[in-house]
Amino acid sequence: MAKHKTLYEDCDVLVVGGGMAGTGATFEARHWGRDMKIICVEKANIDRSGAVAQGLYAINCYMGMQWGENQPEDHVRYARNDLMGMVREDLGYDMARHVDSTVHMFDEWGLPMMKNEKTGRYLREGKWQIMIHGESYKPIVAEAAKKSADKIYNRIMITHLLMDEAKENRVGGAVGFNMRTGDFHVFRAKTVIVAAGGASHIFKPRAVGEGMGRTWYAPWSNGSAYALPIAVGAKMTQMENRIVLCRFKDGYGPVGAYFLHLKTYTQNANGENYEKKWYDQTKELVGEYIDHHPTPTCLRNHAFIQETIAGGGPIHMVTTEAFQDPHLETVGWENFLGMTVGQAVVWASQNIDPKYTNPELTTSEPYVMGSHATCSGAWVSGPEDLSPPEYFWGYNRMLTIEGLFGAGDTVGGSAHKFSSGSFTEGRLAAKAAVKYIQDQKAEGIKVTDKQCDDFKEAIFKPLETYTVAQNEITGGTVSPSYISPIQGLQRLQRIMDEYVGGIATNYMTNGNMLKRGLELLAWLEEDLEKVGAEDLHQLMRAWELKHRALTSQCVTEHTMFREETRWPGYYYRGDHMKLDDDNWHCLTVSRRDPKTGKFTLEKVPVYHIVDENEKKKAS
Ligand SMILES: Cc1cc2nc3c(=O)[nH]c(=O)nc-3n(C[C@H](O)[C@H](O)[C@H](O)COP(=O)(O)OP(=O)(O)OC[C@H]3O[C@@H](n4cnc5c(N)ncnc54)[C@H](O)[C@@H]3O)c2cc1C
Secondary structure (H helix, E strand, O other): OOOOOEEEEEEEEEEEOOOHHHHHHHHHHHHHOOOOOEEEEOOOOHHHOOOOOOOEEEEOOOOOHHHOOOOHHHHHHHHHHHOOOOOOHHHHHHHHHHHHHHHHHHHHOOOOEOEOOOOOOEOEOOOOOEEEEEOOHHHHHHHHHHHHOOEEEOOEEEEEEEEOOOOOOEEEEEEEEEOOOOOEEEEEEEEEEEOOOOEOOOOOOOOOHHHOOOOOOOOOOEOHHHHHHHHOOOOEEOOOOOEOOEEEOOOOOOOHHHHHOOOOEEEOOOOOOHHHHOHHHHHHHHHHHHHOOOOOHHHHHHHHHHHHHOOOOOOEEEOOOHHHOHHHHHHHHHHHHOOOHHHHHHHHHOOOOOOOOOOEEEEOOOEEOOOOOOOOEEOOOOOOOOOOHHHOOOOOOEOOOEOEEEOHHHEOOOOOOHHHHHHHHHHHHHHHHHHHHHOOOOOOOOOOHHHHHHHHHHHHHHHHHHHHHHHHOOOOOOOOOOEOHHHHHHHHHHHHHHHOOOHHHOOEEOHHHHHHHHHHHHHHHHHHHHEOOOOHHHHHHHHHHHHHHHHHHHHHHHHHHOOOOOOOOOOEEOOOOOOOHHHHOEEEEEEEOOOOOOEEEEEEEOOOHHHHHHHHHHO
């Protein structure tokens, strides 16, 4: 252990993860906490990290309140509808009422926004989306964070949260290691804002072998946002609500601009509108939800999946009509150049010119996220002026651990935030975190050297395990004494894929499969004590895997608890195939006991605040 230097940093606000939410939090913390010490720690480099690393072509969440285009209430209704009723409306409303100001700052900071030539307004791609030339999106928000922070630490992976030893259930900071130098970093902090993105690669991806790593969601998003709070006993919500995306096959290029701006549409291999074919069957499963407009994302997936199972595939996007218009053709290609260059390369390699050939679509493996068309994540307090008592405990976006805040993919219950809403939520969390400190709530935090030293030993153990055992084998990678991170990852992915509703079973699972999945996950957890890392990069892989495995346990427990199929098209409970509003029109909340590792789950009411308030106003 002596060879790994220990470096200490004491601060007021510690931001874990410098993606969209983390840069927003870092920026806003400085606004409210002028004299405070603000540190942001990032696993990669904040100039190009997180889901927006490569850039985006649209900001997917903008109300346009200045022009009366949409109001926050409209967005709450939209997200509620898309998530089949299950959202935290207080959180959604709070984000929506502030998101425009965030976008206006992006504009001021130099993000190239497309404008509607006739109206002078931001160019709409859809009701909520505005179009940008967004290759430089991430460096621009990173610059705002760099100017605000006392220090940005790049290349440090946070592995554990520190807990206060003076007061129960209060955070005390975080620890991690530098993946280039091997130094051990201790950040003692008065508040911590976790903004570490969602989780890809917990389910086996479609692309394996030669295509490994080619997924829709960023392969480096490893579930730290969930594992860090779960490990210290924070409550989580809606972790069963994983997301499956319909995207262009193999490159996972986005379809939003194609549907909304280019007005392309889908059809089965026989040129039929297959969505209509599945209407009656879907109505049987979910009732009137299928008649909602727009059709919830999961239900559109459902028709795709059923049509494919029934032999109607491949499913195609009809591009050959729109691409005859040279302007739309340019937009179609630029859409990829600004954010998913790989899709253009895939088409080139497969001789697909979308002007003449309709490209294939696919449904992805499931991912766990809190900011897209899905709302898995931590159970947080809402804002004082909006939240019912069950949703409010003092500080906006504070988890059930005192002083621990979340934003972006970390926060559960608030879907459809996207890049702008995640940055906004980071701002909201930071404002509350500063207030928490100003209210003297973070006084007297005690973090002993023993707590830190114990983590240090645990963090570097995979290097030790490998070093001691490496000579037991003379060739290959199969050791009697350790498993490598990739071996552990592939084992995890198979368990999740085959038992928890991945692509192997067409997203199907049931109580018995989940029970077996949990047993296998428990054994994996045991074996991960013996993960071996040959270098610092593999050490990062080892910790990414441990975070993914803990996230997976939570996902599986939640999926087992909700005995209905709430989101057909995201996953199916074969033993409870129908949506069951009588028993399950509620949010699910879990807590893992840090001492025993056992999860307990409960139902929590879902309050439809927006329309309730309107009803009250009317009466
Ligand atoms: C493929 C894809 C396409 C999208 N397209 C759009 C779009 O067109 N428009 C739009 O508005 N939104 C889009 N989004 C949504 C948007 O990207 C997310 O909502 C947003 O990035 C979420 O912000 P976040 O900060 O929670 O996560 P991220 O932005 O992903 O940031 C998480 C950060 O945490 C870091 N991190 C992770 N673990 C650790 C750790 N242990 N220690 C330290 N750091 C860590 C990561 O490196 C990363 O920098 C898209 C998302 C995806 C995945």
